Amino acid sequence: MARPKLDAIDLKILKAIQDRADISNTELAALVGLSPSPCLRRVKMLEDARVIQRRVTLLDPAAIDLSVNVFVNVSLEKQVEERLQEFEQAVRRRPEVVECYLMTGESDYLLRVVVPDLAAYEAFLKDHLTRVPGVASIKSSFALKQVQYRTALPLDHLKT
Template structure:
């Protein structure tokens, strides 16, 4: 549940900024039907409430020689707080790890790792992941093709 009540205009602002985070405030205001000052106040309020957490540039992985996506399932020897905290801290320090989720089911964690090639992944595995204390099992799955990738969250459920 959002920290603030989002009205139709807030939802429109979020949808537009998710598509183009660099949209000038004047253009944003025009598209949502506000004058620039109230529009900017709304954007600032969304930022202060933590609804908008940051503005980023999305980089094409292939353009920067990172075409390989690996989904890695990791199981810990024991699911105790110290091991969980240690694993999460270690993973946070690895720039190749793009996403990390604590999971239910067969594995304790699911990671998405990006690397330039298979040799780089082997090096990442041997030099980093296998050296994290408490790791019992690692299973890797290589993405053959990215069918869909989105960054914009679906906001339709917030409709009034």
Template sequence: MPKFKLDRIDCSILALLQKDGRMTNYELADRVGLSPSPCLRRVKALEDAGVIRTYVALVDPDAVNLPVNVFVNVTLERQVEDRLDVFEATVRQWPEVLECYLMTGEADYLLRVVVPDLSSYERFLKQYLTRVPGVASIKSSFALKQVRYQTALPLGQLGV
């Protein structure tokens, strides 16, 4: 996918929407110094280009009883394409896995799993993760405290 050419106004629009995706077009236009119609056209262009993928609500995990974050390093027996594909397709089906990355280094994958408690993670581990064909090892680390959680990308580093 070709890169979308962002200018200063596009970056401002993105920065504001990352902080408040429910901001009205009128407020957004005022904050970036445009009238509403050109602002809406820019937002639509950013959406059409896939720069803005979607709009979401960030839910407090404690409020919905999902306070436990587990970071899981998974190593496969063999790093061959069909094993990677099977693992990735399987992981995509589990709602407890919020993030999954193919990694360099010691482990093949890093997962972030969210569960209500330790026994729920034990169930997840036994009923799902250990049953994936080709998994050689699983190492789990439990987050004690969330020091920083950021969803907004650092657009100020783009230099426009």
């Protein structure tokens, strides 16, 4: 499906649901200046066009004992399609890996791993990541402090 042309109302809807995924349609409609039925139709159109992919609840990592963030650079022995797919499938199976990007530059992948402590990261590394076929090197960096974390994407460049 082609990307829809977004107008000012669509942008208001997107901003509102990024800020508060649990907003009711009635509240959303009032906030963006529509009645509930047209607002619901717009949200449905945005979902059908995959502009809105899903709605989630964000948890406080410290409240659930996942306060260690590790950024992991992984290089593969060979960058052939089969090895890339094998690595990506292995990473998708690991709940500790909350983000994974195929990269340009010195490493092939950048992962963000969340764990409760260093022992849990060591176990993840030894029992899982080092056992993925084709992994040549792993470099880990531990985050000392989260300075900023956003899930809302910027929308200002789409102004109509």
